[in-house]
Amino acid sequence: MFPISHFNITKTPFYYYDKTLLSNTLAKLIRLAGERNYHVHYAVKANANPEILKLIAASGIGADCVSGGEIKAALEAGFPAKKIVFAGVGKADWEIEYALEKKIFCFNVESAEELSVIEELAKKKENIASIALRINPNIDAHTHEYITTGLSENKFGIPIEMLDSIFSQIQRSPHVQLVGFHFHIGSQILNLETFHVLCERINQLQDDLSKRNIQVKHINVGGGLGVDYENPDKNPIPDFGRYFDIFQHNLNLRGGQQLHFELGRSIVCQCGSLITRVLYIKKGIEKQFVIVDAGMTDLIRPALYQAHHCIENITSDMEKCRYDVVGPICESSDCFGRDVMLNETKRGDLIAIRSAGAYGEAMASQYNCRTLPGYLIE
Ligand code: LLP
Numbered sequence: 111m112f113p114i115s116h117f118n119i120t121k122t123p124f125y126y127y128d129k130t131l132l133s134n135t136l137a138k139l140i141r142l143a144g145e146r147n148y149h150v151h152y153a154v155k156a157n158a159n160p161e162i163l164k165l166i167a168a169s170g171i172g173a174d175c176v177s178g179g180e181i182k183a184a185l186e187a188g189f190p191a192k193k194i195v196f197a198g199v200g201k202a203d204w205e206i207e208y209a210l211e212k213k214i215f216c217f218n219v220e221s222a223e224e225l226s227v228i229e230e231l232a233k234k235k236e237n238i239a240s241i242a243l244r245i246n247p248n249i250d251a252h253t254h255e256y257i258t259t260g261l262s263e264n265k266f267g268i269p270i271e272m273l274d275s276i277f278s279q280i281q282r283s284p285h286v287q288l289v290g291f292h293f294h295i296g297s298q299i300l301n302l303e304t305f306h307v308l309c310e311r312i313n314q315l316q317d318d319l320s321k322r323n324i325q326v327k328h329i330n331v332g333g334g335l336g337v338d339y340e341n342p343d344k345n346p347i348p349d350f351g352r353y354f355d356i357f358q359h360n361l362n363l364r365g366g367q368q369l370h371f372e373l374g375r376s377i378v379c380q381c382g383s384l385i386t387r388v389l390y391i392k393k394g395i396e397k398q399f400v401i402v403d404a405g406m407t408d409l410i411r412p413a414l415y416q417a418h419h420c421i422e423n424i425t426s427d428m429e430k431c432r433y434d435v436v437g438p439i440c441e442s443s444d445c446f447g448r449d450v451m452l453n454e455t456k457r458g459d460l461i462a463i464r465s466a467g468a469y470g471e472a473m474a475s476q477y478n479c480r481t482l483p484g485y486l487i488e
Pocket residue numbers: 153155156174197257294296297298332333334335372373374375376411415468469
C-alpha cells in the first residue's frame with residue numbers, strides 16, 4: 111500500500127498523500143452531490159497543501175475559507191471566487207476588503223458587530239456584500255468539546271433570539287444583501303442523527319421566518335461528517351450518500367432554495383498518513399518507548415484532542431510487541447499512542463500514522479525550532 115522504496119529517499123517526517131484515494135473520494139462526492147443538486151465547498155482549513163488544493167479545485171467544487179490567507183490560497187489553487195464562502199468570528203478589516211475586492215460568493219456573518227463593519231467597508235468600496243447569517247442553533251454535536259461549535263456557550267454564530275435586530279439592521283443597509291442562512295455545529299460527527307436534529311431546527315426556523323416573509327436563496331449546513339479513525343482501510347471513502355440522504359429526507363427547502371455544504375475532514379482525512387522514522391527504542395521500567403522523529407509539532411491531534419490514529423510499522427513483519435509511540439518534543443503530551451501493538455520495531459524503521467490528511471499538516475507548528483514536515487503526493 112505504501113511505496114516504501116520512494117520513502118527511503120525522502121527526508122522524514124513527511125506527509126504521504128494518496129492521490130488516487132483523494133480523486134476517488136472527490137469523484138464519489140461530486141456524483142452524489144450532483145444527483146441531488148447540492149453545492150459543496152471544501153473547508154480549506156482541513157488541508158491547505160497547495161497541491162491538494164489544486165487537485166480539489168480542479169474537481170470543480172467550491173471553497174470554504176476562514177481567513178484572508180485561505181482565500182488567497184484558494185484563489186491561487188484555482189477555486190473561482192464565485193464559489194468561495196468566508197466564515198469566522200474574527201474577520202479583520204483587510205480580510206473583508208480583500209474578499210469584497212475578489213467578489214466572493216458570500217460572507218458567513220457571525221455577529222451584529224461584524225455586520226456593521228462589513229456594511230461600512232462595502233459602502234466605502236461602493237459595493238454590495240452578499241451575506242449569509244451564521245446561526246447558532248444550540249445543538250450538541252456529541253463530539254470532542256474543542257470541536258463542538260453549535261452550542262449557545264460557543265463563540266460561533268448568532269443566537270436565534272438575536273436575529274430580529276439583525277434583520278432590521280440588514281433592512282436599513284443598501285450595502286448588504288441577505289442571501290443565506292449558515293450553520294456549522296461541529297466536526298468529526300459520527301452519529302448522523304445529529305444532522306437530523308439540525309434539519310428539524312432549520313425547518314422550525316424557516317417556518318417562523320416565512321410567516322414574516324423572510325426567505326433566503328440558500329441554506330448552508332456547514333461540514334462535520336466524521337471518518338473512521340479506527341479502520342482507515344475498511345471504508346476509506348465516507349458514506350456521503352447516507353449523509354446527504356439525511357438532508358434530502360428531512361430538510362424542507364423552500365421555493366428553489368439551494369443547499370450548500372462545507373466538508374473538510376471527510377474529503378481529505380483518509381488519503382494522508384504521517385510517515386516518520388524510528389530514532390530509538392527506549393526501554394523503561396514499565397514501558398517500551400518507540401521514539402520517532404515526528405512530534406506533536408507535525409501532528410497535534412493526539413496531544414490536543416486525545417485523538418486516536420492507527421499506527422503501523424510499515425517496514426517490519428515481525429511479531430507484535432507493545433509500545434508507547436512518542437515524539438522528541440519536550441512535552442509529555444507528545445505521544446501518538448499508548449500501548450500500541452506494533453510489529454517488532456528497531457531503529458531506522460518507518461512508522462505510518464494513519465488518517466492524517468485532515469488537520470495534520472495544516473496544524474503543524476515550529477515549536478522547539480523544528481522544521482515543518484515535508485510531503486509526498488502521488
Ligand atoms: N465549516 C466551518 C465553519 C468550520 O469551522 C469547519 C471546521 C468546517 C466547515 C469543516 O468541518 P469538517 O467537515 O472538517 O468537520 N482541528 C480539529 C477540527 C476543527 C474543525 C474546525 N472547523 C480536528 O483536528 O479534529
